[in-house]
Amino acid sequence: MFRKVCAIALVFIMIFMMLTTGCTQKESEDQIKVGFVYVGPAEDKGWSYAHDQGRLYLEEKLDVTTIYQESVKEEDAAVEASIRNMIDQGCSIIFTTSFGFMSATKKMALEFPDVKFLHCSGYEMADNMSNYFGRMYQPRYLSGIVAGMKTESNKVGYVAAYDIPEVIRGINAFTLGVLSVNPEAEVFVRWTNTWYDPAKEKDAALSLLDEGCDVIAQHQDTPGPQIAAQERGKWAIGYHIDSRESAPEAFLTAPVWDFGPYYVEQVQNVMNGTWKAESYWGGMETGLVGLAEMKDNVPAEAKAKVDEVTQQIIDGKFDVFTGPIYDQDGNLKVKEGERMTDQEMLEFLWFVKGVVGKIG
Amino acid sequence: MYRIAQKTGVSNKRAALYRLIGIIGALVVSSIFILIAKKNPLQVYTSMINGAFGSYHRIRSIIIKAIPLAITSFGISVAFKLRFWNIGGEGQIMMGAFGAAWVALSFPDLSKPLLLLIMALTGFVFGGLYALIPAFFKGKFNTNETLFTLMMNYIAIKWVTYLQYNAWKDPSGMGFPKIADFSQNAWLPQVFGIHIGWIVTLVLAVVMHIFIKHSKKGYEISVVGESVNTARYAGMNYKKIMLQALFLSGGLCGLAGMIQASGVGRTLSVTTSAGAGFTAIIIAWLSRLSMPVMVVVAFLFGAMVQGGVYIETAYQIPQAVTSIIQGMILFFVLGTEFFIRYKIVPIKKEQEQGGKE
Numbered sequence: 001m002f003r004k005v006c007a008i009a010l011v012f013i014m015i016f017m018m019l020t021t022g023c024t025q026k027e028s029e030d031q032i033k034v035g036f037v038y039v040g041p042a043e044d045k046g047w048s049y050a051h052d053q054g055r056l057y058l059e060e061k062l063d064v065t066t067i068y069q070e071s072v073k074e075e076d077a078a079v080e081a082s083i084r085n086m087i088d089q090g091c092s093i094i095f096t097t098s099f100g101f102m103s104a105t106k107k108m109a110l111e112f113p114d115v116k117f118l119h120c121s122g123y124e125m126a127d128n129m130s131n132y133f134g135r136m137y138q139p140r141y142l143s144g145i146v147a148g149m150k151t152e153s154n155k156v157g158y159v160a161a162y163d164i165p166e167v168i169r170g171i172n173a174f175t176l177g178v179l180s181v182n183p184e185a186e187v188f189v190r191w192t193n194t195w196y197d198p199a200k201e202k203d204a205a206l207s208l209l210d211e212g213c214d215v216i217a218q219h220q221d222t223p224g225p226q227i228a229a230q231e232r233g234k235w236a237i238g239y240h241i242d243s244r245e246s247a248p249e250a251f252l253t254a255p256v257w258d259f260g261p262y263y264v265e266q267v268q269n270v271m272n273g274t275w276k277a278e279s280y281w282g283g284m285e286t287g288l289v290g291l292a293e294m295k296d297n298v299p300a301e302a303k304a305k306v307d308e309v310t311q312q313i314i315d316g317k318f319d320v321f322t323g324p325i326y327d328q329d330g331n332l333k334v335k336e337g338e339r340m341t342d343q344e345m346l347e348f349l350w351f352v353k354g355v356v357g358k359i360g
Numbered sequence: 361m362y363r364i365a366q367k368t369g370v371s372n373k374r375a376a377l378y379r380l381i382g383i384i385g386a387l388v389v390s391s392i393f394i395l396i397a398k399k400n401p402l403q404v405y406t407s408m409i410n411g412a413f414g415s416y417h418r419i420r421s422i423i424i425k426a427i428p429l430a431i432t433s434f435g436i437s438v439a440f441k442l443r444f445w446n447i448g449g450e451g452q453i454m455m456g457a458f459g460a461a462w463v464a465l466s467f468p469d470l471s472k473p474l475l476l477l478i479m480a481l482t483g484f485v486f487g488g489l490y491a492l493i494p495a496f497f498k499g500k501f502n503t504n505e506t507l508f509t510l511m512m513n514y515i516a517i518k519w520v521t522y523l524q525y526n527a528w529k530d531p532s533g534m535g536f537p538k539i540a541d542f543s544q545n546a547w548l549p550q551v552f553g554i555h556i557g558w559i560v561t562l563v564l565a566v567v568m569h570i571f572i573k574h575s576k577k578g579y580e581i582s583v584v585g586e587s588v589n590t591a592r593y594a595g596m597n598y599k600k601i602m603l604q605a606l607f608l609s610g611g612l613c614g615l616a617g618m619i620q621a622s623g624v625g626r627t628l629s630v631t632t633s634a635g636a637g638f639t640a641i642i643i644a645w646l647s648r649l650s651m652p653v654m655v656v657v658a659f660l661f662g663a664m665v666q667g668g669v670y671i672e673t674a675y676q677i678p679q680a681v682t683s684i685i686q687g688m689i690l691f692f693v694l695g696t697e698f699f700i701r702y703k704i705v706p707i708k709k710e711q712e713q714g715g716k717e
Contacts, residue, residue, distance in 0.1 A: 035673070041678070041679070042678075043678075067673045067674065067676065068673065068676065069669070069672060069673045070672075070678070070679055071679050073631055074538075075538075075625060075629055075631060076541075076625065076626060076627075077624045077625045077626070078631075081421060081424075081669075082669075084417060084421070085417075085421070085669055085670065085673060086673065088415055088417040088418065089670075089673065089674060099536060100536060100538070103541075162536060162537065164536050193525060193537060
């Protein structure tokens with residue numbers, strides 16, 4: 001009996017070996033391999049999904065192979081391990097797609113000067129490390145116009161992940177959008193302290209709905225808040241991707257990403273040898289960020305207003321953070337006619353007037 | 361009716377056969393899930409092995425994963441020897457890491473050897489004291505240590521969560537909930553590209569083995585574990601022995617926490633323990649509380665995890681599926697171990713009736 005089982009096992013091992021040798025021959029050596037590190041599951045129907053769509057677009061357009069690792073924790077040890085695994089598997093370009101991956105990406109960039117790193121949503125750079133992001137505050141402002149015109153209770157809810165400048169900037173832009181069409185309205189913020197947690201995001205939205213909010217916006221990675229709005233028969237504004245299928249009745253519109261063309265451009269540059277580390281912040285004119293097609297439940301006058309402002313943004317005639325802008329305590333922070341600089345926007349750590357919530 | 365009885369005299373050959381069948385069973389059942397993910401199971405398994413051992417980097421990754429598992433296993437098996445079911449490894453790791461982080465963040469400029477030494481001692485003491493709490497209550501009020509230590513885990517994890525999100529949040533982190541990195545002086549040095557936790561592990565394996573098998577204290581722990589009454593009869597102060605053993609048990613877990621914070625994370629975070637306190641229970645049981653065997657089993661565990669990470673990226677298998685595969689392998693391995701050690705025997709009718717009288 002023992003011998004028999006051993007023999008069977010040996011046969012298995014031999015089959016294994018044959019298969020492995022078969023595998024290694026298939027993979028060509030000179031093809032560029034691109035790695036993607038995601039903070040959530042690739043199928044989160046949100047942030048990581050948006051990046052994964054970009055990855056698939058990249059595979060479709062260029063002759064490269066890609067690999068990804070999903071649900072990597074925002075901790076240096078985990079991120080480093082993931083990046084090392086990818087380099088070990090032959091990746092020469094690595095996209096790390098969460099704010100919390102920044103310091104580990106920088107560390108790895110210094111350790112592996114031959115590998116190109118592109119980090120999304122941070123500010124660190126190196127000779128072989130770019131950072132890239134989109135001016136998401138522009139479509140957020142537009143979605144604020146929609147929310148401001150749609151709300152009846154004049155209470156708009158906003159489920160938000162962390163009180164970091166990126167999120168605060170989005171809330172502020174959204175609030176300015178709301179106030180531009182509805183000065184009576186207020187935006188109520190709930191922190192979840194997580195990018196990805198469907199249940200927690202939904203609970204936060206429910207608590208906002210309990211307080212009388214009738215439009216829910218979000219800076220989260222799942223459609224959880226939209227589903228909460230749908231259950232209560234209220235309205236929701238998504239984020240990252242057009243998620244109307246997740247909450248068909250509640251969904252109004254969403255500020256969305258389109259990473260594909262940028263990924264193709266960057267990898268193409270690496271292949272051509274013209275790649276240079278940069279700090280890229282693309283606006284609506286580049287197509288990196290935009291507003292999803294508004295559904296029929298969006299009031300017609302809101303649609304008209306959004307189209308008007310969209311054009312102004314694309315033409316560079318209108319900037320979201322143009323004064324006068326007051327903070328929550330009524331202090332004038334940006335003077336009449338002045339525009340906030342990129343640096344100021346990247347260090348946003350205060351709420352504009354109209355936001356009900358606290359930082360820290 | 362059936363009862364479970366201990367088996368004796370299972371030959372090594374027979375045991376090896378059981379294990380082989382168990383592993384093949386695990387692979388066959390996991391294949392179903394791999395097929396659902398539309399991949400070829402044979403290819404996935406081979407690349408799992410290749411992904412675990414295929415390069416120096418991969419072996420290095422295994423060792424880094426195995427270090428906390430091995431040291432924590434040493435720790436909880438001291439308590440297990442005593443039949444004190446210490447399920448609180450996770451919390452003791454956290455408290456050890458917390459103590460080490462406290463030192464590292466308070467005295468960032470101390471010289472490296474001194475700072476690391478104080479961190480290790482603090483980690484050990486914090487972990488040990490944390491394990492003393494359930495031991496004290498067990499001695500005093502005979503509380504259930506399994507539940508007690510389990511609940512203590514959550515207190516420790518929530519404590520670290522509080523530190524990370526509030527009290528110790530890095531002010532220069534742009535609002536991101538993260539505790540500041542330790543200064544370079546508080547990083548464990550590396551030998552062969554791996555932090556020296558691996559040397560600590562090997563030394564501890566030998567020292568702990570000798571301690572348990574050949575020292576007076578180790579013998580006392582074993583006696584108390586076998587029978588408290590025997591220990592009492594022999595004039596041993598079993599409460600004192602329990603407290604000492606638990607301090608050592610928690611201390612080793614705390615040391616594992618210090619090593620993780622200093623050598624891997626370079627700071628304290630909610631995931632510093634990363635489940636090692638629970639996984640170590642399985643490792644200790646599989647190794648039958650033998651320290652050298654634990655090193656091997658921890659390494660195999662690391663290999664399984666590393667292989668899983670590899671197939672996730674190489675084959676784009678969802679993380680959930682690799683977790684299922686790993687769970688299956690474990691389930692079958694534990695299952696076969698059970699049948700090697702125990703048998704299920706039917707209780708005879710008369711005995712049953714006898715029992716009722």
